[in-house]
Amino acid sequence: MRKLEYKTKYNHWMPKILKVGGITLLNTVYFSGVRANVSARLVAHEEIHIKQINTDGYLKFYWTYLLDYLKLRVSGLGHNQAYRSIPYEKEAYGKTNHL
């Protein structure tokens, strides 16, 4: 399998503002922690989003992600439950649960 190409930024304001450990935007993964404090599980999680973006393309990924989240919120779920129920997140959590 081809190695994934992506950039990483540590100790970044963007995930900190969003109160998340990491966020993947286009080909860059932004982590709130410094490199030594970022877990292998979180790195693997964000790498799955990189793979999803490579497979589906940016437009489909972000559009579907946002729409799925909004649909889940409209259906009555709170933020955390809606976030964890987004199919892209379910795949990422499902594949990293063992780590």
Ligand SMILES: [Zn+2]
């Ligand atoms: Zn995620």
